Amino acid sequence: MNQEDLSDAIIDYQVKHHINDTDLAFASHLSVEKVHAMKTGDGMFTDEEVNQIYDYMSANA
Numbered sequence: 001m002n003q004e005d006l007s008d009a010i011i012d013y014q015v016k017h018h019i020n021d022t023d024l025a026f027a028s029h030l031s032v033e034k035v036h037a038m039k040t041g042d043g044m045f046t047d048e049e050v051n052q053i054y055d056y057m058s059a060n061a
Helices: 003-017 021-028 032-040 047-059
Strands: none
Touching (some): 003 021, 003 032, 003 047, 032 047
16 A cells, blocks of 8 residues: 555544544554654654554454
């Protein structure tokens, strides 16, 4: 998936579940900075971190 798909997936999940970056970070065991970077496309994050957030969102849809 590309960055835009990742950003859209995170935003859609947050809207659907009424949670913010902090709540999603805590639940997915990522830092708030990582979640925010994934949403905005800024900063550095690994494929493992991307998979971690996708796994969390899939398991908790």
